[in-house]
Amino acid sequence: MGGLLREAFNVDIPRSLFESHNMHEEETSYDMHEGGSSYDMHKDFDFRCDVDNVNPSTYSSEEDLKYKRLMEASYEGLYEGCTTFSKLSFLLHLFHLKSMFHWSAESFTKLLELLVDAFPQINEFPSSYYEGMKIIKDLRLGYEKIDACQNYCMLYWGKFAEKSECHVCHTSRWKTVKGKEGHTSERGKESCKKGESAKVLRYFPLIPRLKRFYMSSKTTKDMSWHFGRKDNKVLRHPADGEAWKFFDEIYQEFVADPRSVRLGLASDGFNPYLLMNTNYSIWPVVLIPYNLPPWNCMKPTSFILSLIVPGKYSPDIDIDVYLQPLIHELKLLWNGVDTFDAYSGENFKMRAALHSPINDFPAYAMLSGWSTRGYKACPSCAHSTDSYNFGGKICYPGHRKWLPLDHTYRSQAHLFDRTVEYDVAPVPISGKDILKKQERIKYVYGK
Structure with missing residues (x-):
């Protein structure tokens, strides 16, 4: 299966859940909460950087540098005497608001510039969107x-990373754009613009x-x-x-x-x-x-x-x-x-x-x-599923076989499909049996 x-x-x-504060500006993040205030959702998240002062020698040199930067930002107060926010936690709050309210990178930069000018006591706070992203990226939230493929056939990943068309359906990797110069498709009026993935x-x-x-x-x-x-x-x-x-x-x-x-x-x-x-x-x-x-x-x-x-x-x-x-x-x-x-x-x-x-x-x-439609839809009964077509609909009448042998429902045919149930419940197929069946299947990704 x-x-x-x-x-x-x-x-x-x-x-x-959605680490959309790490997404590029041209991408869109969506507010999934239809009702209530966005600030209520904001209160559910704890942005404190909860990391311990561990031995840096256990990390590689690159990880060591990232860890040191995070430690400094998480322990450094936003300003002298501040106990509510650290430099890192305040920056994470700002990026969370940017994500929720769809701020552009330019508007986010202007906000940071205003904060730095209005509150000079803030300790070496980033003054642009990209400076803030350098700190956030160390959290590995990328x-x-x-x-x-447009037709769900393959990923351009691994050994297929450099391919320019699908090896299954031969559809181009790139978006089809009307009226542009490039590789003309079979329809003749459209072309595939390289660089924009479909x-x-x-x-x-x-x-x-x-x-x-x-x-x-x-x-x-x-x-x-x-x-x-x-x-x-x-x-x-x-x-x-x-x-x-x-x-x-x-x-x-x-x-x-x-x-x-x-x-x-x-x-x-x-x-x-x-x-x-x-x-x-x-x-x-x-x-x-x-x-x-x-x-x-x-x-x-x-x-x-x-x-x-x-x-x-x-x-x-x-x-x-x-x-x-x-x-x-x-x-x-x-x-x-x-x-x-x-x-x-x-x-x-x-x-x-x-x-x-x-x-x-x-x-x-x-x-x-395993298909959950059709005559063998039950994953527990599998090929032992009882089913038949009635009025254009597939019915599954064999549920009484799971009852004890002396249950009264088994003999009360008039309450069900006019039959008495004598069968016993099928033995669920084991994992080993499923694997044996799978060994005979050659799976091909895509259509």
Whole structure:
């Protein structure tokens, strides 16, 4: 079931939600909150830079310089005697407002110039948008632009990074512009203007974002909250579930270090324009670190935006094409990457695995590859699904087989489809059986 996600689940072979303050000026960020004041949303975020004074020798020279700059900005008060804001936290507040209210880079620069002139007591504060961006970039909140085929066939990434047309549908990589000189298309009246990509995937690298959790001794300790839980009577966290415990039994080396990360994956399409009459949909993919306690892991500040699949239509099962960079990093994380632990003061191999997805039934079909429509729509019954066509609609009457053999509903044919149910529930197919079936499938990305 599925192409790329099955690789992430088959591990043997392998803080803000929208960080739009790091986007270039020509791109647009959208205020997703339709009701209420934007200032209410602003209060939900804590912009304090919570990093510890760790041994700089554990970092590379480049990381060392970035870390020192962040430390200086986070501990330096905005002005002498200021206890409310540090230089870094105040700058983050300004960039957050820029994102919410769509300020241009020029207007942001003018605001900074006014603040520096009006309050000379502010300690060496940046006076332009680009000077502020130099400080913000050290937080590693950037993202990568990866060109994609217009028809969801491929990414111009990896060995295809230099290609100028799709190797599946042979569509040009570049935007089609009418009346411009360039490579003329088959229609003759349009040309492909090189330099303007037709479709762009925005990918937010996962590894540096996971490393940030271990830069603070507080969040590092929280990342081990799930370890050693012995309360088997109450289901309050994924660590109490059977899937988590089953994984622990199989991959004991992974479990031996409580800092190993378990991730949830959520994805769904939405209209970024807040207009019901606009037919446009983009698909963000968000990761949730399940290591954190339940009162933290589902907060927006803990969510990790992984990628934004561009619109305007749903990628459907071809979402696998866009998940390739994420799966590549998940494979690296399964083997482990060097990370510094601020709580223990030592380096360790940080490993991560995808625990489970969060989605509705249509998105389930996209992410898994199992069609949730038609005669075999049930992922639990699979090929044992009972279904038939009635009045142009597909009906699924076999739900009574899951009841106990002596249940009265089994014999009450007049209440259902005029039949008595004698069948027993099918045995759910195991993961090993699914993998055996997948070995006979040659998966090709794209159409």
